[in-house]
Amino acid sequence: xxxxxxxxxxxxxxxxxxxxxxxxxxxxxxxxxxxxxxxxxxxxxxxxxxxxxxxxxxxxxxxxxxxxxxxxxxxxxxxxxxxxxxxxxxxxxxxxxxxxxxxxxxxxxxxxxxxxxxxxxxxxxxxxxxxxxxxxxxxxxxxxxxxxxxxxxxxxxxxxxxxxxxxxxxxxxxxxxxxxxxxxxxxxxxxxxxxxxxxxxxxxxxxxxxxxxxxxxxxxxxxxxxxxxxxxxxxxxxxxxxxxxxxxxxxxxxxxxxxxxxxxxxxxxxxxxxxxxxxxxxxxxxxxxxxxxxxxxxxxxxxxxxxxxxxxxxxxxxxxxxxxxxxxxxxxxxxxxxxxxxxxxxxxxxxxxxxxxxxxxxxxxxxxxxxxxxxxxxxxxxxxxxxxxxxxxxxxxxxxxxxxxxxxxxxxxxxxxxxxx
Amino acid sequence: xxxxxxxxxxxxxxxxxxxxxxxxxxxxxxxxxxxxxxxxxxxxxxxxxxxxxxxxxxxxxxxxxxxxxxxxxxxxxxxxxxxxxxxxxxxxxxxxxxxxxxxxxxxxxxxxxxxxxxxxxxxxxxxxxxxxxxxxxxxxxxxxxxxxxxxxxxxxxxxxxxxxxxxxxxxxxxxxxxxxxxxxxxxxxxxxxxxxxxxxxxxxxxxxxxxxxxxxxxxxxxxxxxxxxxxxxxxxxxxxxxxxxxxxxxxxxxxxxxxxxxxxxxxxxxxxxxxxxxxxxxxxxxxxxxxxxxxxxxxxxxxxxxxxxxxxxxxxxxxxxxxxxxxxxxxxxxxxxxxxxxxxxxxxxxxxxxxxxxxxxxxxxxxxxxxxxxxxxxxxxxxxxxxxxxxxxxxxxxxxxxxxxxxxxxxxxxxxxxxxx
Numbered sequence: 001x002x003x004x005x006x007x008x009x010x011x012x013x014x015x016x017x018x019x020x021x022x023x024x025x026x027x028x029x030x031x032x033x034x035x036x037x038x039x040x041x042x043x044x045x046x047x048x049x050x051x052x053x054x055x056x057x058x059x060x061x062x063x064x065x066x067x068x069x070x071x072x073x074x075x076x077x078x079x080x081x082x083x084x085x086x087x088x089x090x091x092x093x094x095x096x097x098x099x100x101x102x103x104x105x106x107x108x109x110x111x112x113x114x115x116x117x118x119x120x121x122x123x124x125x126x127x128x129x130x131x132x133x134x135x136x137x138x139x140x141x142x143x144x145x146x147x148x149x150x151x152x153x154x155x156x157x158x159x160x161x162x163x164x165x166x167x168x169x170x171x172x173x174x175x176x177x178x179x180x181x182x183x184x185x186x187x188x189x190x191x192x193x194x195x196x197x198x199x200x201x202x203x204x205x206x207x208x209x210x211x212x213x214x215x216x217x218x219x220x221x222x223x224x225x226x227x228x229x230x231x232x233x234x235x236x237x238x239x240x241x242x243x244x245x246x247x248x249x250x251x252x253x254x255x256x257x258x259x260x261x262x263x264x265x266x267x268x269x270x271x272x273x274x275x276x277x278x279x280x281x282x283x284x285x286x287x288x289x290x291x292x293x294x295x296x297x298x299x300x301x302x303x304x305x306x307x308x309x310x311x312x313x314x315x316x317x318x319x320x321x322x323x324x325x326x327x328x329x330x331x332x333x334x335x336x337x338x339x340x341x342x343x344x345x346x347x348x349x350x351x352x353x354x355x356x357x358x359x360x361x362x363x364x365x366x367x368x369x370x371x372x373x374x375x376x377x378x379x380x381x382x383x384x385x386x387x388x389x390x391x392x393x394x395x396x397x398x399x400x401x402x403x404x405x406x407x408x409x410x411x412x413x414x415x416x417x418x419x420x421x
Numbered sequence: 422x423x424x425x426x427x428x429x430x431x432x433x434x435x436x437x438x439x440x441x442x443x444x445x446x447x448x449x450x451x452x453x454x455x456x457x458x459x460x461x462x463x464x465x466x467x468x469x470x471x472x473x474x475x476x477x478x479x480x481x482x483x484x485x486x487x488x489x490x491x492x493x494x495x496x497x498x499x500x501x502x503x504x505x506x507x508x509x510x511x512x513x514x515x516x517x518x519x520x521x522x523x524x525x526x527x528x529x530x531x532x533x534x535x536x537x538x539x540x541x542x543x544x545x546x547x548x549x550x551x552x553x554x555x556x557x558x559x560x561x562x563x564x565x566x567x568x569x570x571x572x573x574x575x576x577x578x579x580x581x582x583x584x585x586x587x588x589x590x591x592x593x594x595x596x597x598x599x600x601x602x603x604x605x606x607x608x609x610x611x612x613x614x615x616x617x618x619x620x621x622x623x624x625x626x627x628x629x630x631x632x633x634x635x636x637x638x639x640x641x642x643x644x645x646x647x648x649x650x651x652x653x654x655x656x657x658x659x660x661x662x663x664x665x666x667x668x669x670x671x672x673x674x675x676x677x678x679x680x681x682x683x684x685x686x687x688x689x690x691x692x693x694x695x696x697x698x699x700x701x702x703x704x705x706x707x708x709x710x711x712x713x714x715x716x717x718x719x720x721x722x723x724x725x726x727x728x729x730x731x732x733x734x735x736x737x738x739x740x741x742x743x744x745x746x747x748x749x750x751x752x753x754x755x756x757x758x759x760x761x762x763x764x765x766x767x768x769x770x771x772x773x774x775x776x777x778x779x780x781x782x783x784x785x786x787x788x789x790x791x792x793x794x795x796x797x798x799x800x801x802x803x804x805x806x807x808x809x810x811x812x813x814x815x816x817x818x819x820x821x822x823x824x825x826x827x828x829x830x831x832x833x834x835x836x837x838x839x840x841x842x
Contacts, residue, residue, distance in 0.1 A: 092653050092700040092708065134702050202658035219657065223703065232513050232810040235692035235715045236640065237623035237782035240684075242806075247693055251679070254672055263661075271656035272668055273703045277696045279513040281555050282644065282713045283784075284694050284809040287513065292703045294656045361658035363704075385663070388705040389653040 009111045009407050011400035017103045018399065020047075021087075022095040031390025032095055035135035035160070036088035037065060037169035042176045044087050044099075045127060048106060052125075053180045055113055060185035061177065063152055064145040065129040065170035068185050070122055071109050073414060078121035079192035079373075081414040083108060083406055086131030086142070086365065093132070094392020096382060096399075101197040102127050104403035108410045119414035121192055128365040129170075135160045138223060138329045143365035146187055147372040193413055194369040195340050197378045197406045199394050201362045203385030211401040212348045213358035213379030214341050218367050219269075220300055222307040223329035224293040226253065226314055230321040232279065232287035243285050247277055249321040250289035256317035257293065261306060268306070269296040269361060298359060300332050334367045340376025340409070347408035353401050362387075378402055378409075430532045430828050432821035438524045439820065441468075442508075443516040452811025453516055456556035456581070457509035458486060458590035463597045465508050465520075466548060469527060473546075474601045476534055481606035482598065484573055485566040486550040486591035489606050491543055492530050494835060499542035500613035500794075502835040504529060504827055507552030507563070507786065514553070515813020517803060517820075522618040523548050525824035529831045540835035542613055549786040550591075556581045559644060559750045564786035567608055568793040614834055615790040616761050618799045618827045620815050622783045624806030632822040633769045634779035634800030635762050639788050640690075641721055643728040644750035645714040647674065647735055651742040653700065653708035664706050668698055670742040671710035677738035678714065682727060689727070690717040690782065719780060721753050755788045761797025761830070768829035774822050783808075799823055799830075 024044045025034030034040045045067055049059050052069040060068040070080065085101025105125040112123065128146075133139025136158045144150035156167040174182065200206075205213050230246035254272065261270035271294040278288040293310070297303050311325045341357075348355040358379055369375040380402040383393040445465045446455030455461045466488055470480050473490040481489040491501065506522025526546040533544065549567075554560025557579045565571035577588040595603065621627075626634050651667035675693065682691035692715040699709040714731070718724050732746045762778075769776040779800055790796040801823040804814040 090700065090702050090705050092702070092705065132702075132704070134704075137703065139704065200658070201655045203663070221657070234622045234783055234808040234810075235694055236642070236690055236717050236784060237621075237806065237808065239687045239690075241687050242624075245692075247696065248679070251672065251675055255676065258669070258672070266660045266662050269657055269660075271666075271704070271706055273656055273698075273705050273707060274701045275668065275696065275698045275707075276701070277694075279511065280695045280697070281511050281513070281553075281809070282558065282694045282715055283553070283555075283560065283692070284511050284513065285692055286694060286696075287810070294703055296657050362655055363657060385658065387655040387658065388702070389655075389708070 007111050007115045007117065007407055007411055009107050009400065009404050011396065014103060014107045014400060014403050015396050018095060018099065021099050021103065025089065027390055029390035031392065032089045032093050033091050034087065034089045034093070036130035036132065037173055038135065041088055042173050045173060046176050049177050049180050055110065057109065058183055059177060059180055060183045061174060062146065062185040062187050064142055064155065064187070065173050066142045066146055067127045069106065069109065069125040071113060073119045073122040075120045079190050080122040080124040081410050082124040082126055082191045082194045083196065083410055084126035084128065085196050085198055086128045088130060088132045090132050090134055090388045092388065092390055094387060094389060096199045096392055096394045097201065097387050098131060100199055100394065100399060100402070104197040104406045107403045108407035111407050112411055117411070119411065121414040123410055123414055131365055136166050140363055140365050140368060143368040147368045148188055149368050152187065191373040193340060194366065194373055194375045195378065195406065195409055196364055196366040197402050198364060199382040199387060200358065200379040200385065201382060201387035204358055205379060205381035206383065206385060208356060210354045210356045211380060211398050212353050212355035212405055214344050214355050215336060215360050215377035215379055216341065216357050217336055218334040218360040218363060219296050219298040220303045220333040221296040221329060221331050221363055222303055222327060224310060225326040225328060226291050226293065227324040228253065228289045228318065228321045230287055233285040235283040235285055238285060244320050245285050246289045246321050247286040249318050250291065252319060253314050253317045256313050257310070260309065260313055261295065267297065296361065298333055331367060334370050336370055336376045337374045339374050343409045343412055344376060344378050344405060347405045347412065350408065351404060353405065378405055428532050428536045428538065428828055428832055430528050430821065430825050432817065435524060435528045435821060435824050436817050439516060439520065442520050442524065446510065448811055450811035452813065453510045453514045454512050455508065455510045455514070457551035457553065458594055459556065462509055463594050466594060467597050470598050470601050476531065478530065479604055480598060480601055481604045482595060483567065483606040483608050485563055485576065485608070486594050487563045487567055488548045490527065490530065490546040492534060494540045494543040496541045500611050501543040501545040502831050503545040503547055503612045503615045504617065504831055505547035505549065506617050506619055507549045509551060509553045511553050511555055511809045513809065513811055515808060515810060517620045517813055517815045518622065518808050519552060521620055521815065521820060521823070525618040525827045528824045529828035532828050533832055538832070540832065542835040544831055544835055552786055557587050561784055561786050561789060564789040568789045569609055570789050573608065612794040614761060615787065615794055615796045616799065616827065616830055617785055617787040618823050619785060620803040620808060621779065621800040621806065622803060622808035625779055626800060626802035627804065627806060629777060631775045631777045632801060632819050633774050633776035633826055635765050635776050636757060636781050636798035636800055637762065637778050638757055639755040639781040639784060640717045640719040641724045641754040642717040642750060642752050642784055643724055643748060645731060646747040646749060647712050647714065648745040649674065649710045649739065649742045651708055654706040656704040656706055659706060665741050666706050667710045667742050668707040670739050671712065673740060674735050674738045677734050678731070681730065681734055682716065688718065717782065719754055752784070752788060755791050757791060757797045758795045760795050764830045764833055765797060765799050765826060768826045768833065771829065772825060774826065799826060
């Protein structure tokens with residue numbers, strides 16, 4: 001370890017920032033609905049950019065709308081030490097998922113700035129665009145585009161349910177920030193390291209009464225889209241024998257999948273989260289059903305075996321309709337480097353904060369970053385493990401503990417002679 | 422029969438009117454999406470009102486937006502002989518459902534007007550508002566409000582998915598017609614008779630090669646709305662054992678209902694047409710599912726036995742979620758009077774058109790009218806029995822035959838000394 005002086009974060013400022021952010025896209029149920037680059041999400045970017053501008057941090061936006069706030073370092077050749085997460089939420093999202101990692105990293109830069117410390121390497125906060133993948137499918141596309149895993153052009157052309165393109169949204173973001181002198185960040189520009197702070201979104205840390213989770217990796221995922229095509233008919237006149245009811249066939253498929261993915265050990269994560277019935281009219285036999293399958297597991301062998309069996313099972317279950325199966329997302333389990341994990345552990349130990357190693361059930365941008373630079377993640381507990389829910393909550397002392405560790409880790413890594421030392 | 426001179430309809434005019442109407446709300450798939458009192462539906466009302474105005478028919482609109490075109494009779498005390506149907510469609514509707522009955526009645530008035538015949542009783546065309554019950558649930562509310570079966574105020578306050586009220590839509594209709602001197606029709610004003618022409622929406626007449634169906638009655642219906650309430654959770658982190666997945670419980674209910682309503686004789690009509698999953702996000706365990714059940718049968722005893730068993734079955738099938746069951750619509754099987762049926766039969770016979778008695782699987786406004794005045798219905802075949810589908814089609818000769826019989830029936834009933842003679 002180098003001998004950088006300790007820097008204390010301002011935990012009240014940090015909590016107030018969380019409560020202010022929760023107003024942007026606030027729902028009646030106490031949660032947040034802040035789709036990627038919707039008006040409230042752009043306003044959140046703008047508010048942080050103003051704070052960054054006031055401290056003379058530079059503001060950089062890349063071609064996909066990923067946004068970076070950069071505090072310069074003393075070594076002009078040093079790569080940036082980067083932390084952050086995302087600001088978008090699920091439609092029924094909470095006040096901490098994503099934004100905690102952004103605000104913790106922002107607090108790190110402000111606290112280090114307040115302490116008047118010059119770091120060798122530049123420090124950066126990143127807000128990855130479109131992590132949730134709900135307004136524009138699929139998820140984690142900001143880091144996927146940045147690291148070259150996904151192509152920019154089709155994702156900019158993608159439209160939301162209202163027909164608005166991501167390209168138009170990125171232009172709207174740029175316009176909203178224009179008065180603050182925004183620079184351009186090239187996609188794929190190298191980082192020294194990336195470390196992401198996030199709420200756990202599961203019950204383990206809370207149950208263990210441990211404030212810091214050192215994330216060892218992320219389980220793998222396969223996401224499927226299944227479309228069943230039948231024929232619309234009048235609900236009062238068409239006998240069952242004459243129907244090609246897309247709903248009835250979709251239910252037969254769902255039953256088959258529920259059986260197939262049932263796992264007594266309860267390690268398989270299998271979710272049908274979206275199930276759209278067309279035309280969706282009370283007196284009309286459905287002509288089409290579109291539904292999603294979200295399948296995750298820590299073991300690549302299980303992902304291969306069960307995942308590959310899905311399409312044949314779907315085709316065997318369907319009775320009289322046509323069926324189409326797509327797999328837009330497939331990601332192997334990710335293992336993070338020890339280097340970042342060790343920096344988190346050392347920082348937690350120095351602060352007297354309990355920690356434990358933990359595996360991530362949720363996907364994060366750190367997944368794609370792990371192939372781009374040394375990457376790690378830190379979790380804090382959230383109440384009851386509840387997330388993607390308006391009731392999602394985290395305790396102020398855990399938010400502060402996580403941000404303090406991120407601050408210490410960023411300072412340590414940016415002060416070292418070379419980030420890989 | 423009285424000796425009114427025969428009046429021939431203009432079948433080319435009638436067909437052209439159908440093709441013009443199909444342009445209002447035309448879908449890419451060759452069908453029609455014309456929700457109740459949407460802009461295209463109001464435009465259709467306006468076009469017919471202009472034609473009515475040009476012939477000095479009066480135009481009357483009631484408080485729910487039911488619209489009447491009236492050709493005066495010679496007896497100021499005579500009640501109107503009324504025919505018509507609806508102009509709204511299902512979202513994936515066709516070019517004949519509803520509008521055929523409106524245009525056939527309108528053709529009757531025009532043909533009789535062209536022939537210069539004075540009838541004793543006034544003749545009226547009605548366009549019942551909101552028959553399909555899709556933009557505003559439930560169906561056939563125009564005739565239900567008119568006959569006092571449903572209350573006006575809550576139905577005017579009802580809003581569509583965009584939050585627009587029926588009241589605002591009725592005002593928009595009134596504004597669009599204002600330049601044509603629109604009168605007010607009191608709800609519940611008595612009719613001499615009501616006769617509705619409609620496509621069969623089933624395969625019987627086509628298979629029998631018979632152009633005219635004399636409708637004996639309408640099967641009964643019970644419509645249910647089922648809401649399953651669980652808890653949103655993260656699809657990657659929450660184990661199955663910790664979930665209250667509203668989708669999984671809804672599927673359990675659906676499986677139970679599919680079993681329970683399965684009928685080897687294929688007389689039960691059971692349809693789940695709408696099935697909404699909230700929040701409907703790929704990575705979120707569903708917190709809520711809302712779905713509809715449309716159940717119909719000709720036998721009241723079956724409606725009672727199976728219908729009453731639904732709620733207990735739903736509650737037994739649900740596992741860990743809450744469930745709510747509503748039954749917004751319940752209608753017994755309807756039997757039409759012989760008086761109208763006999764007038765249809767006599768007219769068909771005089772024109773040399775084959776007819777057969779037929780029972781209606783679909784619901785119609787004639788259901789509610791049957792309790793208000795002597796009521797009947799006439800069906801024409803439609804291709805393959807297909808309806809509530811963009812491919813719905815009818816043959817020009819059947820459209821003409823049906824309209825000719827409606828014309829003859831209206832003329833006959835309006836010429837008699839008293840309609841009940």
